[in-house]
Amino acid sequence: MKKEISRRAFIVSTCKILAAGVLMPAGGLAVLEKASFAENGSEVTDWRKVWEGKEWGFVVDTHKCIGCARCVKACKQENHVPLDKEVYRTWVERYRETALGVEIDSPNGGLDFPPLEETTGKQFFVPKLCNQCKNAPCVQVCPVGATYRTGDGVILVDDKRCVGCRYCIQACPYGARFLHPETHVADKCTWCYHRVMKGMEPACVTVCPVGARKFGNLNEHSEVREIIETERVRGLKPEKGTKPMVFYIGLDEVVM
Amino acid sequence: MTGFIYPNEVEINWGLFIVLYPYLTGLVAGAFIVSSLYHVFGVTKLKPVSRLALISALAVLLVAPMALTSHLGKPLRAFNLMWTPNPMSAMAGFGYIYSFYLIIVLLEIWFMYRKDLVEWAATKEGWLGKVYNILTLGAKDISEKALHTDHKIVTFLAILGIPSAAFLHGYVGFIFGAIKANPWWSTPLMPVIFLLSAIVSGVALLIVIYAVTCKIRGKKIDFDCLMTMNKYLWVFLIFAFVLEVLEVIHMAYEAEEEWPAVKGLITSVIPFSYFVVQLGEMVLAFFLLLVARFRSIPKATAQFLTILSGVMILISVLAMRFNVVVGGQLVSKSLSGYSKFNWPIWHEGIIPTAGFMVLPFVLLTVLVLLLPPWVGEEEPALKPARRGAFEPEEEESDKPLLQQVWERLAHGLSWSGVRRGD
Incomplete structure (x- = not known):
């Protein structure tokens, strides 16, 4: 006997599977994110005031x-x-x-x-x-936004976000950047x-x-x-x- | 190391994997454009390779990001490029452009093979039939009307694929061309140079794959088809060569502060791979391809010269990628010296790179067995209607060993069997 599935039922169940597929990892990420915030001390710095x-x-x-x-x-x-x-x-x-x-x-x-x-x-x-x-090529080329300029004018690398593609190293005209041999992410002064x-x-x-x-x-x-x-x-x-x-x-x- | 380099320039940051990436995407873009010449521009002589081109493009396309991801310092974060892209970065579009293109290629292949998939699903025994059944995705309507729609969709995808292929590869050129810190990369010509060398390498790849598969299968090479590829390779080769040389002549004539450093690079650091392998082989291939088209040249010689040129161009373009990617990093940004490239063996070295170069052909073999692309030959094989049944078995023993192996392999997947059903 062939089991018929109505179009509506099909769409509904597909949506459910998709939603589960998206929400579960997202939920997991949210939990991890919270945990990492807790690790770094729960105080949230208001950087605009600092800068x-x-x-x-x-x-x-x-x-x-x-x-x-x-x-x-x-x-x-x-x-x-x-x-x-x-x-x-x-x-x-x-x-x-x-x-x-x-x-x-x-x-x-x-x-x-x-x-x-x-x-x-x-x-x-x-x-x-x-x-x-002020017009930093390394910040411009970073594909994931891991390198950024702070409000008080210092360019930093987020070592938790950097993928290690080394595009920034290529883009720096001064040879100031390198791949850190231990962390495998971009590093610089x-x-x-x-x-x-x-x-x-x-x-x-x-x-x-x-x-x-x-x-x-x-x-x-x-x-x-x-x-x-x-x-x-x-x-x-x-x-x-x-x-x-x-x-x-x-x-x-x-x-x- | 010669002269002065910045202390951080001792390490060459983009190594052989990054040489490989533009090489592989170039092959993809070129192969795709050959298939589009048939599907969109009606170059019917290319029919024997039209499907093969697309299957080859897919095989290479699947390997390209592996080289790229393996190069990352943090490969597990590769998807950050898609989750948190920096819109200002020339590299951030990579994931989207690549995925878009992959989807187009997959869709085009699916629509192109849909009819065959349905037939194979209906006729093949065992797990293979199940695989084909899954691949049909349940779309089993092969009425005249449905097939007509398929054809229209394939044409549309082929049209859409041309700018996408051009964009995918021109974009890789832009990643290099837009780096003002590097005098050997920084030129607006870079995307165009990359695109043309891509097309050249893709046509060359198809010439070689087509010749090799014909040899393995013991089939005769379609002379018209090969010579049509010869013609396109020759035309694109002229453009590629002119642009590559133009870039350097322009730099030499302007002779700005970076020229002495670039001149030193091509004349004393990479003279062999630049002048001999990259440019020399292009010039030689230009003449060989031309000679091959002379009427007085015997067909066998013409074929040989065309295939030889194909192989030469494949090596030439690989050298070009090396000269750009590694060569550009050898010039110190201090413009006062040159770094040294120590050919690594293991870590991003020669052996894994060779692996990534062989892998597309392994994938191609699997894909070709699963989705036989030999379209041009189907019609004549069809004429003597149920001929398959009369095929004498003992004929095989006369065939070369490789061909026997191939046929043994292809036996289970034989597409001619499908026809028995209808």
Whole structure:
């Protein structure tokens, strides 16, 4: 005997199955989401209040940098970046003008610089870090919105959301991003946002023995703001239109 | 590593899997367009490969995202691209565009085979008949009117499929072309270059698949069909070559700050795979395809030259994908040096990549056995009405071994058996 199913019954049961298929995982997700909120402490921060009146800025004085790379080491330790892997949230480049042209190097991000030699040519160091661009290509290209710019001007990566496609690494003109060898998600300098939130300065700024790195709020009367307003500063690769927020004093033309 | 690279550029972030992805989608787009040449543009000479093209497209299409997902740092989050897409990202559309295209290909194949599926479901014994029965999805009306509707739907899907295929692959080109940080990628020509090389590689793939399947099945290659593919391959090859060269000439002539770095890349970092494999093979294939169409050339030679060109183009386009994807990352963004690509063996290395290149052919074999695509041959086989019954068994022993194996395999799925019923 053939069992007839009416069209109506068929549609109804199909809808039921579909609804169950959607609701069950959704419900599961909601429970998980709640659990993860509970883990992180139940307080919900009102970020708009935190960000109000703040816009962070960074100044690098290339005249002052001596290439000691304490910043590189401090950064790796502070931010859990493996010391033995060739990935860096910040690094120091050395430029030496010779008869053959400009020689650039940054052995192990600057940690392995050999002692300086006497030369007649110009030589100098340039510390590099994430520029927290106002018009950031990494934020633009992230397919899942895992990387974003906070209201006070720092670009962060949500390591719970990042899929590790590395499009942002390709898109950054400054080579500031890398895939974290342990977490397998994109990583980069955050200007030590976790420290800044507690009223501290980024680790690299704190350890710099010569004050070549300066950090502060551009919306208040700060040293950083004063330097930008009174000295001749420029960002890296302005032609890329990224509007970098790290301002360099004494940046030579050869620096890329 | 030569010169200066940024310290974070030691690792090449997009490796062989990402070389493979545009290669595979390119093959898909190209193969689909061949099938559409028949279904939409009425290039009837392509009939023998019209179904094969679509089945091949599906086989490759199914493997393409595997390479991509395996490359992710967090493969289990792959669907985040569809759940929480960032509309500003050039990559976020991937999941939707891919799914849309997959649906079109599946639908087109289903409507194209619907009549056969119904017949197979009715005539095949055992589990195979059940499989076909499921594949019919219960739509068993094969009246003249229903088949006419099917045909109209296939044509519509083929039309819709052309821009979709072009979009799927042009879009991959855009993902690279829109990266201003990379001087070797950043050009508005990139989507067009990708699309044309895709079509070229897809036609080449079909030439090779068609030739190989004919050989295995012991059938004669349809000369007109092969030469029609020769013609299309040749025409698209010209466009692809011109655009690829134009891009570099333009960059060289403008000679902006990134040119010395790009020049160094093609002349001293990847000169062999760029000038010899990518461009050289295109030029050689151009001449071979042309010579193959000369009247004075014997048919066998013409076939050989066409198939040889097909193989060369497949290698050339693979080299092109490598030169773009990996080559672009070898140029340091400091424009002062070059990274080094250390061919990995296991992790995103040569062996799994080779696996992803073989997998489409495994799938293709399964699909071809399940859904035999040899349309052009059905009519003549039909003429001597119940001929199947008279087929002498001992004939098989004269056939080459591969063909025997093939026929043994295909026996259970033989489509000619269907005709006995009507």
